[in-house]
Amino acid sequence: MPPAPDFPQMLRESGLRVTRQRLAVLDVLVELAHADTDSVITAVRRELPDVSHQAVYDSLRILTDAGLARRIQPNGSVARYEARVGDNHHHLVCRACGAIADVDCAVGHVPCLTASDAQGYAVDEAEVIFWGLCPSCAAAPPTTSHANQTSTTAVHA
Amino acid sequence: MPPAPDFPQMLRESGLRVTRQRLAVLDVLVELAHADTDSVITAVRRELPDVSHQAVYDSLRILTDAGLARRIQPNGSVARYEARVGDNHHHLVCRACGAIADVDCAVGHVPCLTASDAQGYAVDEAEVIFWGLCPSCAAAPPTTSHANQTSTTAVHA
DNA sequence: GAGAATTCTTGACTCGTTCAAGAAAACAGG
DNA sequence: CCTGTTTTCTTGAACGAGTCAAGAATTCTC
Numbered sequence: 001m002p003p004a005p006d007f008p009q010m011l012r013e014s015g016l017r018v019t020r021q022r023l024a025v026l027d028v029l030v031e032l033a034h035a036d037t038d039s040v041i042t043a044v045r046r047e048l049p050d051v052s053h054q055a056v057y058d059s060l061r062i063l064t065d066a067g068l069a070r071r072i073q074p075n076g077s078v079a080r081y082e083a084r085v086g087d088n089h090h091h092l093v094c095r096a097c098g099a100i101a102d103v104d105c106a107v108g109h110v111p112c113l114t115a116s117d118a119q120g121y122a123v124d125e126a127e128v129i130f131w132g133l134c135p136s137c138a139a140a141p142p143t144t145s146h147a148n149q150t151s152t153t154a155v156h157a
Numbered sequence: 158m159p160p161a162p163d164f165p166q167m168l169r170e171s172g173l174r175v176t177r178q179r180l181a182v183l184d185v186l187v188e189l190a191h192a193d194t195d196s197v198i199t200a201v202r203r204e205l206p207d208v209s210h211q212a213v214y215d216s217l218r219i220l221t222d223a224g225l226a227r228r229i230q231p232n233g234s235v236a237r238y239e240a241r242v243g244d245n246h247h248h249l250v251c252r253a254c255g256a257i258a259d260v261d262c263a264v265g266h267v268p269c270l271t272a273s274d275a276q277g278y279a280v281d282e283a284e285v286i287f288w289g290l291c292p293s294c295a296a297a298p299p300t301t302s303h304a305n306q307t308s309t310t311a312v313h314a
Numbered sequence: 315g316a317g318a319a320t321t322c323t324t325g326a327c328t329c330g331t332t333c334a335a336g337a338a339a340a341c342a343g344g
Numbered sequence: 345c346c347t348g349t350t351t352t353c354t355t356g357a358a359c360g361a362g363t364c365a366a367g368a369a370t371t372c373t374c
Contacts, residue, residue: 017340017351037330052354057331059352075230078330092278101276119258120292121249129284135277174320174371194361209323214362216321235361 005030014066024048025059029069029083034091034100036080074100074129090127094134103130162187171223181205182216186226186240191248191257193237231257231286247284251291260287 007026008018016022021044028035028043035043041056060081063069070084074093080100092101132138164183165175173179178201185192185200192200198213217238220226227241231250237257249258289295 019340019352021353050354054332054355055353062352071232073230073232075228075236092276092280094278101278103274103276117260118287118289119249119260120295121251121258121287121289122295123249123287123289125288127286127288130275130278130280131282131284132275132278132280138277138279176321176371178322207323211324211363212322219321 010068011066014068016062016066020048021051021055022059022063024051025056025063026068026083029063029081033102034072034080034082036078038078040081072100072127074098088125090130092130092132092134094137095131096133096137099134099137101134167225168223171225173219173223177205178208178212179216179220181208182213182220183225183240186220186238190259191229191237191239193235195235197238229257229284231255245282247287249287249289249291251294252288253290253294256291256294258291 005026007023010026011018011022024044024047025040027047028040032039032043037056037060040060041051041053044051044056060069060071060079064071064081068084069081071079071081072091073079074091077098090103092103093099162183164180167183168175168179181201181204182197184204185197189196189200194210194213194217197217198208198210201208201213217226217228217236221228221238225241226238228236228238229248230236231248234255247260249260250256
């Protein structure tokens with residue numbers, strides 16, 4: 001864990017104004033991994049009870065555009081966000097419960113950017129999602145729904 | 158490509174009933190690459206003018222569940238579908254116009270399933286999205302907003 | 315064909331997300 | 345520290361992809 005990221009500094013370096021709302025959103029993104037928008041709103045309101053959902057939506061978009069956050073959205077899921085420090089990690093997603101875990105880039109160096117035939121595309125990022133079952137869902141019979149995650153959809157065997 | 162896939166047979170093998178609507182949806186998925194739901198509805202209605210959108214939604218979900226179609230949904234985009242024949246190809250997505258192109262699996266054999274540390278997950282598929290700019294968007298100057306920017310359209314390979 | 319089960323039609327509805335206008339902050343200059 | 349300008353936030357409504365539900369139509373089995 002990097003001790004204390006200087007969020008105001010980071011915002012200014014991106015040409016963004018430093019607001020309480022944005023700092024709170026950044027705090028939440030560091031605290032919660034892969035939080036969906038609603039979770040972010042709820043968490044931010046523990047610190048700033050009166051933030052509007054719109055401010056959170058705006059912040060998330062702006063932070064994402066600035067590269068301070070990353071947005072991920074596995075197939076049927078709602079948008080989720082994570083603080084991003086420029087590393088290139090990927091995600092494990094459980095088909096049953098929607099849980100998300102981080103994985104380091106598969107091969108270590110920069111293999112991810114190598115498409116076999118880029119067809120003229122200027123590729124700058126490779127996003128990898130490993131689909132499967134998380135340990136608890138793999139062990140549990142399909143009927144058991146121990147909802148450890150707030151994923152709304154994810155009704156699958 | 159297999160010249161004439163036997164869709165009725167494929168449906169029956171998956172334990173699904175053979176309906177005109179489902180056959181039409183399958184036809185469309187073969188014809189259109191990476192079509193969004195609305196495009197599928199429109200295309201299906203050229204053959205069956207009175208299909209309900211609901212029937213198309215149902216068909217797409219059922220075909221996806223049965224493995225006869227694949228659903229892809231790059232980050233901010235709406236759901237898109239493609240006929241799937243069991244191969245494991247990936248996608249190039251243009252950040253600017255949303256165009257999608259196919260790429261063969263990066264290394265050829267089954268490297269994609271190898272996460273560096275699967276953390277107990279039972280991985281059965283790796284989905285890779287290469288983000289970048291398609292040839293025409295890469296050539297066009299960004300200041301001149303020349304085309305559809307919000308990536309709602311642009312279905313082409 | 316007739317019966318049972320699935321699927322389609324119709325139409326309303328949910329919910330994540332965006333839009334728009336005015337109020338409130340944040341920053342720059344004095 | 346105060347003022348003006350610009351950006352951001354609040355408020356509240358709107359949008360739209362996707363879903364739900366009830367009844368009619370179709371498909372499959374016998």
